[in-house]
Amino acid sequence: MSRTSNSRLALRHATLVVIAILMLVPFYWVIKTAITNENIYAYPPSLLPREPHLYNFVDVWYLIPFPRYLLNSIIVSAMAVAGNVVFNAMAGYALTQRFPGRKAVLALFLSCMLIPFQATIIPAYLITAKLGLLNTYFGLAFPMLSTIVCIFVFKAAFEAVPKSLIDAARLDGLPEWRIIVRVLLPLSKPAIATNVILTFIWSWNNFLWPLLITRDPNMQTLPLGLARFLSYMEDTTGALYAFAVMVLAPSILVFLMAQKEFIRGLTSGATKG
Amino acid sequence: MNWKRLGSRWVIVPGGMALAIVLWLAYVGTHNHGVIEGRVVDAAGRPVAGAAVLLFERGFVTHQEKGRATTDADGRFRFDDNQSHSIQLEAESPELGRSDRRIVRLMFAAQDTRLIDPLRFPVAK
Numbered sequence: 001m002s003r004t005s006n007s008r009l010a011l012r013h014a015t016l017v018v019i020a021i022l023m024l025v026p027f028y029w030v031i032k033t034a035i036t037n038e039n040i041y042a043y044p045p046s047l048l049p050r051e052p053h054l055y056n057f058v059d060v061w062y063l064i065p066f067p068r069y070l071l072n073s074i075i076v077s078a079m080a081v082a083g084n085v086v087f088n089a090m091a092g093y094a095l096t097q098r099f100p101g102r103k104a105v106l107a108l109f110l111s112c113m114l115i116p117f118q119a120t121i122i123p124a125y126l127i128t129a130k131l132g133l134l135n136t137y138f139g140l141a142f143p144m145l146s147t148i149v150c151i152f153v154f155k156a157a158f159e160a161v162p163k164s165l166i167d168a169a170r171l172d173g174l175p176e177w178r179i180i181v182r183v184l185l186p187l188s189k190p191a192i193a194t195n196v197i198l199t200f201i202w203s204w205n206n207f208l209w210p211l212l213i214t215r216d217p218n219m220q221t222l223p224l225g226l227a228r229f230l231s232y233m234e235d236t237t238g239a240l241y242a243f244a245v246m247v248l249a250p251s252i253l254v255f256l257m258a259q260k261e262f263i264r265g266l267t268s269g270a271t272k273g
Numbered sequence: 274m275n276w277k278r279l280g281s282r283w284v285i286v287p288g289g290m291a292l293a294i295v296l297w298l299a300y301v302g303t304h305n306h307g308v309i310e311g312r313v314v315d316a317a318g319r320p321v322a323g324a325a326v327l328l329f330e331r332g333f334v335t336h337q338e339k340g341r342a343t344t345d346a347d348g349r350f351r352f353d354d355n356q357s358h359s360i361q362l363e364a365e366s367p368e369l370g371r372s373d374r375r376i377v378r379l380m381f382a383a384q385d386t387r388l389i390d391p392l393r394f395p396v397a398k
Binding site: 054055059062253257 | 283358378380381382
């Protein structure tokens with residue numbers, strides 16, 4: 001490698017390191033505030049935490065029913081993730097097949113993506129109420145059980161699988177659902193990871209829908225708990241940021257664990273969707 | 274069994290977290306008897322016998338008195354039934370007045386704790 005290209009590479013890496021540090025500063029600041037009781041508006045701000053401790057996390061755990069909120073969020077997110085993987089895989093497979101009106105269904109799906117959730121929230125609420133799902137875990141997960149973006153991620157991944165494999169499976173007598181489970185899904189791990197990450201993060205951070213359909217405080221999820229905590233403890237910056245860290249940590253962890261497949265899945269969706 | 278799968282991050286990370294949680298819960302389970310121990314001394318560092326020690330428990334906005342103990346001849350006191358994770362302790366004596374209120378923050382509710390620094394009465398005026 002020549003000297004010029006070496007120095008270019010070093011410069012590129014240095015730039016990327018600086019950008020990465022800038023991106024991480026907000027995360028650092030949130031964690032720093034969570035482990036101290038510093039006021040975020042204090043001037044001059046201190047870069048390093050002074051007298052760090054973990055008591056803010058303990059306060060969050062005991063001052064509100066945090067374990068209950070955590071359990072609710074885990075149950076709702078798990079239901080949403082399971083629903084998305086199952087229903088989106090089926091829908092994605094259906095869209096790879098030829099049937100009358102396929103183009104119209106695709107156009108309908110694409111046009112539905114343009115409608116924001118806030119615009120459909122009243123009918124969604126009425127349907128959920130009619131089904132008797134208000135104030136239930138299933139009701140909380142209901143609108144998140146299938147998302148159009150993730151259907152297209154599966155569709156793109158399934159289209160990338162050679163058709164001869166599916167034909168061979170069909171010749172061997174596999175029914176359609178077993179073709180999805182035995183042939184397509186094992187070859188579409190990036191698409192599954194993308195579905196898991198996106199759905200988990202959307203469901204985990206969802207605020208408006210749980211706010212509308214929960215009546216019982218015991219059914220509230222973590223974002224609602226965060227709002228409640230904020231209304232109780234508006235002056236405790238450290239505890240508030242500790243709560244934010246505890247809410248964000250699981251979704252960041254899931255993302256970090258599956259990021260390789262996630263990026264591959266998104267790229268596949270971008271080029272073949 | 275495919276042992277290679279055990280080395281996957283999908284096994285190591287949740288497994289490590291589960292192990293850490295189990296160890297932490299085991300520690301909590303063996304150290305959560307609600308015992309708070311300490312000493313009370315005067316301004317010169319001599320133990321104060323017969324002083325009342327008040328335990329205040331943290332609520333959302335204020336601290337409320339939850340218990341009282343009396344110091345023995347060595348100035349030692351002990352509470353056996355603390356249920357909180359954040360308390361304040363204060364000593365009072367008819368002769369010496371009141372000590373500063375000591376904030377004691379614990380890592381979990383009812384954690385057994387021994388105060389390193391004694392509660393100290395101020396110099397008598």
